[in-house]
Amino acid sequence: MFRLVAHRRHPPPAQPRLCYPWRMDTICDIDLMGDERLRGLMTLLSFGVLVLGVVVALALVLAASVEAVDLGWMIALTLVSVVALAVHELVHAAAFKLLGGPSVRVAFGAQNGLIYTSAAGSVLTRPRFVCVLVAPTVLLSLAILGACLAVGAPLLGWCLFALHLSGCAGDLIMAARIATERGCTHVRDTDYGCELLRAAGEPR
Numbered sequence: 647m648f649r650l651v652a653h654r655r656h657p658p659p660a661q662p663r664l665c666y667p668w669r670m671d672t673i674c675d676i677d678l679m680g681d682e683r684l685r686g687l688m689t690l691l692s693f694g695v696l697v698l699g700v701v702v703a704l705a706l707v708l709a710a711s712v713e714a715v716d717l718g719w720m721i722a723l724t725l726v727s728v729v730a731l732a733v734h735e736l737v738h739a740a741a742f743k744l745l746g747g748p749s750v751r752v753a754f755g756a757q758n759g760l761i762y763t764s765a766a767g768s769v770l771t772r773p774r775f776v777c778v779l780v781a782p783t784v785l786l787s788l789a790i791l792g793a794c795l796a797v798g799a800p801l802l803g804w805c806l807f808a809l810h811l812s813g814c815a816g817d818l819i820m821a822a823r824i825a826t827e828r829g830c831t832h833v834r835d836t837d838y839g840c841e842l843l844r845a846a847g848e849p850r
């Protein structure tokens with residue numbers, strides 16, 4: 647399993663907090679840990695991005711004038727990848743607090759060697775929840791790539807970009823599922839993934 651794929655595995659369930667007072671109907675659950683088909687899709691997407699990353703990296707080495715790969719380069723790749731793990735979760739947390747309001751309580755933890763951010767029980771509108779999911783993918787991936795390009799290390803930037811993107815498979819699959827679910831108005835974060843909701847009175 648790639649590093650971030652399962653990072654949204656949460657600690658024991660928290661008591662739901664009703665951020666929205668009106669009644670919500672559950673449309674479906676997204677269970678990142680228990681749904682084998684979803685896990686297979688995540689692994690496939692992660693692997694596909696990694697393969698594409700390697701192919702493009704080789705093409706860059708062969709076709710373009712890029713920096714040399716030496717010990718320092720490999721240390722930088724390792725260190726930045728590890729730091730990116732923590733920053734990725736911090737971006738999720740900041741987005742939860744920014745978009746979820748004061749009632750959202752964010753927690754961090756680690757389980758089976760994976761770190762996670764949890765706001766279990768919190769309910770956000772669909773667009774806001776999608777933003778929380780994709781914020782690290784967009785902001786962090788582009789920041790890493792931009793910073794490496796700025797210091798003249800395009801190959802390092804591409805490799806870090808691809809590595810980070812491959813670990814965002816779970817986030818991206820959940821975001822796509824939520825964005826395309828007809829009738830979904832809100833999403834509740836849960837200890838296993840999330841729960842897609844429809845506010846009572848909303849059209850189906």
Ligand SMILES: [Zn+2]
Binds near residue numbers: 653734738779782
């Ligand atoms: Zn994430």
